[in-house]
Amino acid sequence: MGGCRVIVISMGELSIDRARDLDAADPLAGFRERFVVEDSSLIYLNGNSLGPLPKATRQRLQQVITTEWGNALGRSWDHWVDMPVLAGEAVAPLIGAAPGQTIVTDNTTMNLYKLASAALDARPGRHVIVTDNDNFPTDRYVLEGIAHQHNLEFRLLSTDLNEGVDADLLSRAVDDDTALVSLSHVAYRSGALADMPVLTQIVHQSGALMMWDLCHAVGAVPIHLDECDADLAVGCTYKYLNAGPGAPAFAYVAARLRDVLRQPVWGWFSQRDQFAMGPEYRPAEGMAKFLTGTPNILGTAAVEEGAKLIAEAGIDRIRAKSVKQTAYLAELADEWLLPLGCELATPRDPDRRGSHLTFRHPDAEAIVAELAKSNVVTDYRTPGRFRFGLSPLTTRFVDVHNAVAATRDLLTARNNHG
């Protein structure tokens, strides 16, 4: 009996239809409608820098402006004063913190300064602060500044720019003279996800305190600060929490340390009896002692709304979609971008990365600028890298597909023009 072998050649895996199928099966797809999308042709892959505006936040801010500020004026301080604590409790479940350990205040930079300074006070006789050379600039600067101020040693781990912090290197860098170690959970450049339980344990074995920067993690990856026995954490709210430009950051202090630590900025909002206007400073109880001056009420309201939206979507579902999307992006990039001179500058294993993917290319800065002209917003990071940030509540699989296709076409045109 004769026969034949049928071979099907399919473009299926790379086709836009596959992206559409993935969107159709996405349980979070409906959340995109909860955000303001003024330009439907815009492909926005920069939510890891500034998240988009939720409609609920716009409405809440209108209400705060019109009713609470416009009508009630200063009388609104009767409930405004409680907002930093309440917003902290809204963020707490997203970072794995039991109540009473999180507050929304200041910016990440200030919170780094306050918590790091307080941590050093709590480890007298130790003379070393450790971080890594790939940590976000503000973290390195603040920590080095504190080391300088207190005449301490500032120890920098040398981290692989694509792969993130190495546990063995950290083990070798900490000792019984180490007071504080501070690292980012998700690396801003590569998106590498640090192993929080393992690294925290290494630090604790040396007797030092551990502070995590959660800026690129909160709202994108599940975080378990209490479970990991972390001591301190800070993070911003304008990325995956979508609280808007300059919205206040959060600070976490483990309950066992909260009442022991002394906050270095003795502002009147951290005073126990603020309106007594008394002659001496007595720190407030609970997390309020980590406040400084008058809180940013509009920003704090936006943090509450942003955190509520993430909680409603569920961080596990967000993470599942993010993993699927970064894997999809990596797959398209393998086919379309790597042959054109790009190199993946993010860990290959989805368990080892957050929600953005970074590519290395000698013309990265020009690529970002040219993509922007085609309404594809990404961003550039030194040295020679561009990032695609995926925000699972708004980014669609078709956006990922079209952004990679646009990058491919751009690179092809550049290569053809020599």
Ligand SMILES: Cc1ncc(COP(=O)(O)O)c(C=O)c1O
């Ligand atoms: C990891 C990390 N830490 C800190 C910051 C800066 O914090 P801020 O400017 O809000 O003080 C950023 C900003 O992008 C960041 O990505």
